[in-house]
Amino acid sequence: MRRSAVRRECAVRPVLATVALLVVGSTCWAIDPEPAFEDPALQAEYQSLIREVRCLVCQNQTIADSNAALASDLRREIARMLNEGASREDVTDFLVARYGDFVLYRPPLQPSTWTLWGAPFVLLGVGAIVFLRIVRSRARQSLAEDDPT
């Protein structure tokens, strides 16, 4: 009885430690301690912005994830612009003028991206048509089977 209680405690500890680490870890997700904003709204804007900007050195990472020198330069530049009162559009315009649309993880809707934005809806429509046709033909089949004549 007593032994099993001890054993249970031993099993619980690593779990608790892991949970504790996860909780503590989630508070230090920022890649660099700076820049900190006094205004929490600005801080939130900054955090969401750097999660939508591609790091061109390591293209499948955002500049929030990357520790490349260019990513840290861009984070600093974005923080500076926000501190000087720039809007979200100002920052994305600034980046697009220098690096092109590729720098954005959320590509703008324009002729060259119509396929990109439209394809999911087209595929959904094609899928819906195929689905309806199959359902209808099966319904017809089962009606025919049920029909005693």
Added chain:
Amino acid sequence: MWRYLLPIGVFVVIVGFFYRGLYLNPGFVPSPLLGKPAPEYDLPRLKDLSQTVGSKDYEGQIALVNVWATWCIECRHEHPYLVELAGTGGVPIYGLNWKDDRALALDWLDTLGDPYEASAVDATGEVAIDWGVYAAPETFLVGRDGTVLYKHISPMTPAVWEREFLPRIAAECGGLPCAASAP
């Protein structure tokens, strides 16, 4: 009939996209600066920090702006050819020393040769951001009116020079040496 043709059609379209993708280079990001005015800058000179060098120094003439750093291995590969170009190319080369260690950069130019009219020190990388730099070495061709005519990412080679740069220089001013335009 459609039941067979439709999936095959979809398959062919997808394969078409993948086939095209095989020959695209995701590392190459076209610069939005092409055909636009080159960013202006004025930075300390690498060899004499009390002096500056910048876009004003090549105003009215065709010029190469080469982004380099001693931490950039490919820059070392292209360096001998830049030195050769500086001697024979007929186009002045301006360096942008990107986030580098000054002592190492000076040593680099001393031992490997200095192809640059002058190199600007971009310690913070701010000017590099203005130029949309993301992978040194990068070489920009700036026209006499100050527009960016071409951008080459990766080392400069004789093949690239002949294929991409010379025709554009010829189109700009009919060949080398390129006369400066009236301001």
